[in-house]
Amino acid sequence: MTNLSKTPDSLIEGLPDLVLLVRRDGVVLQCGGGHGVPDLRPSRDLTGQRLEAVWARPVAALLRQLARRAVASRATTEARFEEGGCAYEARASAHGPECAICVVRAAATAPEDALDATDERPRPQLDRRGFLRRFKESMSMAALREMPLAVAVIHVDGIADIAQIIAPKVAEQIMSAAILRLPARDPGAEKAWWYLGQLSESLLAVVLESSDRDAIDACLGSVCASLREPVATLGAEFHLTPYAGVAVLGQDASSPKLLLDHARAAATEARRCGSSAVCFFTDTLRLRSLARLDIARELRDAIANRDIRLRYVGRHDLESGRLVTWVGYLRWLHPLRGEIRAAEFLKVAETTGLATTLSRAVLGGLGEDFARLSAAADADVRLSFGALRHHVLHEDFAADIGRILSDGAVPAERLELRVSERALIARDAVDLRCLGQLGVQLVVDEVGRGMGSLDLLARAPIWGLQLDRAWVTALRSDAVARKVCHAGIGMATALGVTPIATGVDDPEQREALLALGCRLGSGDLFRDAVADIATPRRAAARA
Incomplete structure (x- = not known):
């Protein structure tokens, strides 16, 4: 068997990262290193073993999916996961027609915005960069594990006016106060787990681990209801009006940028109509796009006739x-x-x-x-x-x-x-x-x-x-x-x-x-x- 990327075994064994040569069916062909991830480093030779026989099922499934994606796309795939209270980063790249090299290392720092799925606290506000990083990771994980995911963009009307008429600092305080009082997740309620980020002065984004419309509607309904409540600060009450638009992974787009753009377009449509209901991209803009395609087809005939x-x-x-x-x-x-x-x-x-x-x-x-x-x-x-x-x-x-x-x-x-x-x-x-x-x-x-x-x-x-x-x-x-x-x-x-x-x-x-x-x-x-x-x-x- 050829060594990993033609690197001597002694060098591989000394690496802090765990390095695996994995066949696309999940069989380990070679393993080395791992001093920097002692909780994941195997204590025995793994040659010929299946991933599930060595690591917990979620970790094994993730590594297998990464390897399959890397082989199929002939490109590098990566994801972040947690195991035993520690955060790790995994990366896979194709190595021949049937195998992939997987590298697992400890995450440099646990992301400040990381929340466990069982955390019932109100979601903290994320800055744009932190949110977009986490959003991309969520999409990668959802695609690899074939899990549902949706993103909502909420346009909060009134913030821009406050910034212009009063002061930008006051607008920031009002938005922060509105976010901090958002409802915590009710363990007994059938709502999607979610986290939130701020894209701009008056734009919020919510990532939901669900594609169920009722669950998304219920979750965003409670978020928007909270945002509509008056915000009391500086001796006055300020009223905000949220408009929410949703795009679903797989149905509306498969890339982070396009999914976010579609959610933003749906929010714009909700704002244009003055609707307090959640606007789904599938129901609005896609149907309009299809109507425009029909007009394009008929336009050729109309010109000819x-x-x-x-x-x-x-x-x-x-x-x-x-x-x-x-x-x-x-x-x-x-x-x-x-x-x-x-x-x-x-x-x-x-x-x-x-x-x-x-x-x-x-x-x-x-x-x-x-x-x-x-x-x-x-x-x-x-x-x-x-x-x-x-x-x-x-x-x-x-x-x-x-x-x-x-x-x-x-x-x-x-x-x-x-x-x-x-x-x-x-x-x-x-x-x-x-x-x-x-x-x-x-x-x-x-x-x-x-x-x-x-x-x-x-x-x-x-x-x-x-x-x-x-x-x-x-x-x-x-x-x-x-x-x-x-x-x-x-x-x-x-x-x-x-x-x-x-x-x-x-x-x-x-x-x-x-x-x-x-x-x-x-x-x-x-x-x-x-x-x-x-x-x-x-x-x-x-x-």
């Missing part, structure tokens, strides 16, 4: 009310889901690489839309197309627009191209100059949402600046919104381009915009949108 088209609203001269432009916005009427919001399917399109394909498909339908709309409008009314950001940044964008013009689907002098301020910043606007020379109007959309470059806007071949709808809507009720609109309109005037407003919903808004110098706008004040123009084939089918 041209089910996503444009819904048009009119842009008018604010003073005379005359129609000057048909402005198209994306619309998807799903046969089962009904109308899917653009904000929802556009995010899916961007993350799945379908944004450019979608923008091109809609661009290809402009000719049909123009034929319908131009028949009922004046000869100078334009058609406005908002290209998606990924399409604008594509190297063939200008060529795609040029192809539509050369086909004669839409005359250049009747086409308006809307590009978001963010997309214009990322693309060299000089590339779009050729389109302007053909007569296409270029309008920068969503002005006021980003931080555009005045130098870039001054050099770009643009015709108009369209203010972001959020600012226009709040124009009369918010002083900041009025300042932003005033600045945007003033900037457009200084650059020699046309200011445009969206969200003009009542006469008062129209008058306010006219007073600021804006002459064009669209909104509910002008109700002349073309009904269901995006789905003529479906309307015909219903008829």
Whole structure:
């Protein structure tokens, strides 16, 4: 038999660590050292013996699992365990196709946060580093021993406000007081054993040795109920609001970071909904993820079948009310889901690489839309197309627009191209100059949402600046919104381009915009949108 890592037996015997060569079935092939772990050091030759015949069953099972994992993964596995009141560290690494070298040593110091499973005292608060170390060890042990484990993240609302309004030190005192009074584990209750750590100023994490939802619910329910009770300090009472989210090992994730991230996401969802109930990642975000996957699959078919088209609203001269432009916005009427919001399917399109394909498909339908709309409008009314950001940044964008013009689907002098301020910043606007020379109007959309470059806007071949709808809507009720609109309109005037407003919903808004110098706008004040123009084939089918 080859010696351990080709090390002479005399050196192995002198090691303070216990060194074992273990077959994956738990048979010891060689053993040496162990002077530093006298309670575990065998008094006889172990060659050919099974681990269970030498050490207590929990220790033997742990060593066997470590060896199996090391051989299977061809990587080092490690764990911490206690035996006879002493703490030990065990590490295994693959040694050939069927064996592993296991090294057992005394832990440098027993972790301050270590608690025996029978300890009924309230769990002490752990710092972030100590908690994360122990959390990783718990996950390793749970995976090796095939035991259940869950992690909960509790967002404690109110702590951040106290730190900001009063003092960070007071917030720390309140959080510490709330943690120290957490309930001890009731031996007669069917609740999971747990320990707690603090991730940040207002985030707590709880690791539970259970995957039973009722047990987790009961445990976290008592913890959150305790956190909700007023904290009396400095002559005042402070009220905290906890929101808990849970992720279960194996069901939701298998790595410490991902499991913690999923628990944090579930807690965020509970906080967003204002729910006092425990939020499980499996029930919420995973189902939403599956729904997004369904939308991604159906999105490809919808693009191919041209089910996503444009819904048009009119842009008018604010003073005379005359129609000057048909402005198209994306619309998807799903046969089962009904109308899917653009904000929802556009995010899916961007993350799945379908944004450019979608923008091109809609661009290809402009000719049909123009034929319908131009028949009922004046000869100078334009058609406005908002290209998606990924399409604008594509190297063939200008060529795609040029192809539509050369086909004669839409005359250049009747086409308006809307590009978001963010997309214009990322693309060299000089590339779009050729389109302007053909007569296409270029309008920068969503002005006021980003931080555009005045130098870039001054050099770009643009015709108009369209203010972001959020600012226009709040124009009369918010002083900041009025300042932003005033600045945007003033900037457009200084650059020699046309200011445009969206969200003009009542006469008062129209008058306010006219007073600021804006002459064009669209909104509910002008109700002349073309009904269901995006789905003529479906309307015909219903008829």
